[in-house]
Amino acid sequence: MPSDHPKPSPISSSLEDYLEAIAEIIEEKDHAHTKDIADKLHVTMPSVTNALQTLYARGLIVYQPHVPVSLTARGAEKAAVIRHRHVAMKKFFQDILKLDVKDADEAACRIEHVIGEKVMSRFIVLAKTIANREDCKPLRDFLNQTMPQLCVENDVELISLSELPVGRQGVVVHVDDNLRALKKFADLGLVRGTLLQMEGHAPFGDLLRVRVMCSSLSLRRKDAAHIWLKVMT
DSSP states (O other): OOOSSOOOOOOOHHHHHHHHHHHHHHHHHSSBOHHHHHHHHTOOHHHHHHHHHHHHHTTSEEOOTTSOBEEOHHHHHHHHHHHHHHHHHHHHHHHTSOOOHHHHHHHHHHHTTTOOHHHHHHHHHHHHHHHHOGGGHHHHHHHHHHGGGGSOOTTOOOEEGGGOOTTOEEEEEEEOTTOTTHHHHHHTTOSTTOEEEEEEEOSSSSEEEEEETTEEEEEEHHHHTTEEEEEOO
C-alpha cells in the first residue's frame, strides 16, 4: 500500500556535504554557526548562506540569521545516513585497500554521494566478510602484501613487460604512446595501475602469455616492450 507521505527528493552532493558538516560540528561543539561551517568546508560565507537557505526550504535544518543552525528530525536522519556511508567506505579504503588516512577520507568523500543504499548495503557486507571471516584470511594476507605495492613512487626502477620473468607479477606504470593498437590494449586492461603476471612464453615465435585479472592475453614481445612495470616483491 503506498505511503501517504511523498518520498523526499534527493539533494545535491554539495548539500550533502553541508548536512554532514553541520552534524559533525554540532557533535563536536553542540552548536553550528555559519562561520564554523564555512571554515570546515573551506567556502565563503555567502556560499554557506545560500546552501543553508536551500536546506531550510527542504525542511532539513532550522535556520535563522545570526542564530546557530540545528537539524530537523529528517535532517538528522539524512545526515546520519551520509555519515554512515562515509565511515564505512573510509574504513574499507583504509583496512582493505590499505590507503592512508588522507587518501581514504578523500575517496570516501567523492564516492559517498553517488552510491545508493542498495549498493551500500552490499558493500558493507563485502567489507565485513573480508575483514572477519576466517576463510578470507588468505585474501587478507594477499591484500596486506599487494595493496601497498600498487602505489608507485616516481623514482622506482621499471622494467618492460617483455622482460618480466615467468611467474612474476608487476604493476603497469607507463604505456608508451607509440604502442601499436594502444586503445585495444587499454580495453583489455593494460593500463596504469593494473596488476598482471607473466604466465609463459610460446615455444616458437615471440608471443608472451600474460594474466590480467581473470583473463590470459597473448602479446607480441615487441609490443610488450612498450609496457613498463614495477616488479612486485
